[in-house]
Amino acid sequence: MMKGLLEYMGTEPGRLHFSWISSAESTKFVEVANTVAEEVKALGPAKHFIKEKAEVA
């Protein structure tokens, strides 16, 4: 639901991932981490929900 709302507001799908990995599932962890990294890299640097300096007067 949170992912849904974030994407609804304009965050790119692929920016946020959820996974359930047991501490014993080392291969799964590597796989998921690689997939996440690839997908996020493909999207390029994030431009949303990043605040460098408050945009105020």
Place this chain on the structure above:
Amino acid sequence: MTSVIIAKSKLNDFLASLKSGYQVLGPVRQGDMIAFGPVNKAEDLALPYSNTRLSIKSVFFPQSERMFGYSLDKEDADAGIIKETPKEYPNRVVLGLRPCDAKAVTLVDVNMDNPQFQDPWWVKRRETTTLIGLGCEHPCSTCFCTSMGSGPFDETGLDVLLTELPDAYLAKSLTPKGDQLLKQAKGTDAASPANEKTAAEIKTKAEQTLPQLDTAKLKDKNMMELFNARFWERVQFACINCGACTFLCPTCWCFDIQDEVSKKAGDRIRNWDSCMFPLFTLHGTGHNPRDHKVQRVRQRFMHKLKYYIDKYGDGPACVGCGRCVQACPVNIDIRNVITLMNEYQTSAGTKA
């Protein structure tokens, strides 16, 4: 002081000449609302209009404003030292604000620019801004300016007052600043006595449409008895303690100061705050002197309608613009509260 005529057909000439010396702001359309924004040509102005949703105050006192900046980089010799943020203060004109807003600015001046302390940002912006007001030929039904010491053609705080005539605006300068502006402006013609007469009639007619609320007795009430009055319980019930009334109010000036850090640098920022919020008075210890809604609602009205009057011998700190009446989500109507306060029987005397 001079009066000139600006023909509606020459409004663009007038604006063009203003733009050579000033940034021009005025009521412009922003979505469903009218707000103060940059004006480049006459067509940008959302005229005729009743009033802007938000008051003039943000022109002098932005909702969020960077006060200071600092470095937190340990390598930096000045790390931790708080420094002024450089700011520009171009000459500006606000064209077409309503007289109640200008009156409100003078009421806030008393707080921001007092003999002991001067708020530098407010003072600087006040100095570099010229206010050209537009009289209200058709006040709203929620307006009660004439009851609050202002009026649809009130000149207080304005440098120039415009009165809309059928094909022109009669512009009357009220201060040396306004005088200078009109002298340098193009698109103006001499005003005739007939123009002045028409304007005077429009003014009288507009004033007659406004309701009269009695506020005369407020200053003689005993502050503590008014504070302890039972009617506050009834007034406060509906309040949801949002900040709509205070943020839209032209005379509400309260603010909060916050530090924000990003990486190795930070800013000290001030933001509008509201006496409606519990956090406004919450002590670090958890104690809150205004913990209950009734205390916060009472504070807002007492501040405007009693404390201000007693403290400065002026006021009330309300100009009757009606914004809070229009915007309160639960219809708490300051006009009723004024009457409750004004009619409440207290023993004589403000202070014992």
Place this chain on the structure above:
Amino acid sequence: MGNPYLPYPVRIDEIITETEDKNLKTFKFVFLNPADEQAFKYEPGQFAELSIAGKGEIPIGIASSPTETGFLKFTVNKVGLVTSHLHNMSVGDVMGVRGPLGNWYPLKELEGKNIVIVGGGFAFTTLRSTIVYLLQPENRSRFGDITVIYGARTPGMLLYKDELAAWEQRSDIHMHITVDRADDPTWKYNVGFVPAITEQKAPSAENAVAIVCGPPIMIKFTQPVLEKVGFTPDTIIMSLEMRMKCGIGICGRCNLGTEYVCKDGPVFTLAQLNNLPKEY
């Protein structure tokens, strides 16, 4: 025109842990620019905003006395965001001080009178400033008797223990130090709450003024005792605490009716407070 929101840069020169719970520390600051010290002219009872870049500001009573030069002292209780950060700072760190702010104890007008100082807990800070000021040789002669009643929860929670001990030895000041309870068998002073000790010692109200500063509960119970021994509302002087931001009467949050605690206070007589909303 100076910017009244801009703090003076200062360096932390010394940090003293005052109490056994380590929640109270005294910070000694020196100004980075000597000219700022000249500009910072203050009176006992005034406060300043301690200003930490990245965290914010916090109003704290000035614990040093104007008769002490070259530094400012503040005793700070660890409560919120800013004070917790301050407690973690070290000697040599740079921060800001903004002030002096507010009014002060009207000591000039009290010359020739007997002074009764009643304090509790960590609110003793501006009272310390006052005592040091009064005991200064050229000032001492201008005042009558000086009586101090100061209490804390336990002996270990008393502030300025060395100074208290020194004042105890003097004949020109009557010290009544008390604690709520003392497990320490060597404790040689009073045991009991401040209001009770005040009643017991019953300082004379004759030609006297009481300066009271402490937690609300202490003030609540001390006030009737003082009135019982003859102090009138205009001879009881109190200092208030409030949430503050600007410290100069502009930001609007600390008012009691018409009065801003930061600018018109924090020092009020009980007579004044009796005519203001009790929103403190």
Place this chain on the structure above:
Amino acid sequence: MLEYVGKIRDIARRLLSENKVDVVIGFRQGTIPMMSEPAVVSRPEDVDELYWDYNCGINLTNYLTKRTDRIGVVAKGCDSRNIVTHIVENQIKREQLYIIGVPCHGMIDRSRILAALDGQEPTAVVVNDTEIVVTGPGFERKFNRQEYLQNNCATCIHRNPVVYDELVAEKVEEQKLDDRYADVKKIEAMSPDEKWAFFDKILAPCLRCYACRNACPLCYCPTCFVDESRPQWLGKSIDPTDVRTFHFLRAYHCAGRCTDCGACERACPVNIPVRLLTKKLNMDVEDLYGFEPGMVPDVRPPLDVYRPDDPGGFIK
């Protein structure tokens, strides 16, 4: 709905004089057109203050939170669902309440009517079966009632109270609607950049007055996340990232609890359609959990409980 006024007053008078309740919470007639004021009465002789019309869009459940007395409360369909939510979340006890149920015809949308009048000012607004008749100095305008209902009322399928002790009138017919989420789907069809720009635009006027939050009966936390200082979750300025974070999290805290009563949107002083966020979540809750908040007592909201069969398609 003016015919409800007499009935509400009769019931309130009876409850108060028979000492069945300590207070009755309802609405008082507004001081300006298309507004009304939540009000409380505690004496039978004051019940004539109570009123009901097409402008009672504020949710009265907001006034029940943590009260300890016995309360008669006037409740339309959505209010009654929030009462259920309040009972489930332990904010009030059913035994304390005497619910005066109001079958609702939908509230009229003040902000859209004012926008349509474009600066003309209404001095009187009369609503009949099909039309909203607005009069002001020198003008009369008629609006189609169905078209100018509050957006949430136009898509409402629970106009009748779901829980009540007494109804002020016969139940109204519930609306049969094909698609209640057309506005949400329109946004979903946009590209990420379009979505981002769309929300930038609608959130731009936000003042952070928190009227949306405070008008909401779900927002009863003693300290809201925006007011926390340790840790401070977000900045307090009107920086667009902070504003968006506030709206995102406010909406998310209502997920699975929101009855789409529309009080938030009605309360906004700068006309932000904040319901576009909560409505998306309502749609998802319906799709994923088949749940509608506030319909059944004793069922906790879906995000408040874990079930083995909870949808997990998003987990890799």
